[in-house]
Amino acid sequence: MSPTDPIDPTEPTAPDAAATSDALLRVRGLQKSFGSNQVLQSIDLTVGRGHVLALIGPSGSGKTTILRCLNGLELANGGTIDVADELSVDFAAIPGKSQRAALRDRSAMVFQHYNLFPHKTVLENVLEGPVVVQRRPKAEVEAEALALLDRVGLSAKKDSYPFELSGGQQQRVGIVRALALRPQLLLFDEPTSSLDPELVGDVLRLIKELAVEGWSMVIVTHELEFAREVATEVAFVDGGRIVERGDPNQLLRHPKEERTRQFLHRLL
Numbered sequence: 068m069s070p071t072d073p074i075d076p077t078e079p080t081a082p083d084a085a086a087t088s089d090a091l092l093r094v095r096g097l098q099k100s101f102g103s104n105q106v107l108q109s110i111d112l113t114v115g116r117g118h119v120l121a122l123i124g125p126s127g128s129g130k131t132t133i134l135r136c137l138n139g140l141e142l143a144n145g146g147t148i149d150v151a152d153e154l155s156v157d158f159a160a161i162p163g164k165s166q167r168a169a170l171r172d173r174s175a176m177v178f179q180h181y182n183l184f185p186h187k188t189v190l191e192n193v194l195e196g197p198v199v200v201q202r203r204p205k206a207e208v209e210a211e212a213l214a215l216l217d218r219v220g221l222s223a224k225k226d227s228y229p230f231e232l233s234g235g236q237q238q239r240v241g242i243v244r245a246l247a248l249r250p251q252l253l254l255f256d257e258p259t260s261s262l263d264p265e266l267v268g269d270v271l272r273l274i275k276e277l278a279v280e281g282w283s284m285v286i287v288t289h290e291l292e293f294a295r296e297v298a299t300e301v302a303f304v305d306g307g308r309i310v311e312r313g314d315p316n317q318l319l320r321h322p323k324e325e326r327t328r329q330f331l332h333r334l335l
């Protein structure tokens with residue numbers, strides 16, 4: 068259930084740990100265009116092992132595109148993505164299939180609209196990636212999947228179909244499906260913004276538990292209080308750039324940049 072390299076959450080983390088060689092993820096100069104629309108200008112970010120980076124910013128600023136580039140769902144046009152000291156992808160040249168597959172393997176995405184397969188049961192949804200894509204033994208994956216479903220209170224729903232579940236239950240399945248891939252990095256794209264308000268709390272609690280267990284994560288969220296509590300670092304994205312990043316309390320309460328201030332002011 069925990070990542071391969073968990074940290075002790077009670078241990079103080081050096082403020083600049085993410086900038087050292089201990090970084091799990093290093094992104095430099097990431098660029099992405101859709102046709103003539105350059106959506107990511109030059110994104111630099113670092114995520115330390117066991118750290119949580121929260122991305123906040125206005126709609127259309129490029130947050131989802133950052134996650135999709137990290138996960139290899141979109142092909143960036145420039146820049147580099149390094150994962151630990153094991154994988155280095157340079158987008159100045161179009162990376163080969165094996166590099167793209169390696170990048171995809173490192174992370175797992177939790178989507179805003181859950182994106183479960185509608186014609187598969189809960190358990191089949193969780194098994195699909197590890198068994199079909201990763202080719203792991205079905206019996207082993209099934210035991211792990213059932214334990215994960217039990218953990219999120221959904222083992223009784225293993226044979227249900229997504230349409231039979233509430234949004235909160237579907238999103239918990241989405242999280243279990245991501246965990247079952249045993250990724251080094253979890254990516255959350257506004258994981259609670261499709262949920263009815265009364266269902267948001269359970270999902271946020273689960274994500275917080277995963278953070279405390281030491282999972283490394285990048286989370287796009289509009290839940291600023293959640294970002295303050297769970298994140299190691301918050302980055303404010305606007306116009307395809309990271310305008311400001313820093314300690315959650317400092318950035319959310321005393322931002323340095325006027326654009327950050329204006330954005331936060333609008334949400335309050």
Ligand code: ADP
Pocket residue numbers: 101106124125126127128129130131132133
């Ligand atoms: P955010 O997550 O901050 O709301 P997005 O990353 O979804 O922002 O979108 C950033 C910009 O990229 C928007 O202008 C959006 O219209 C554009 N965009 C995103 N995906 C595509 C796509 N597949 N094709 C064309 N434009 C896209």
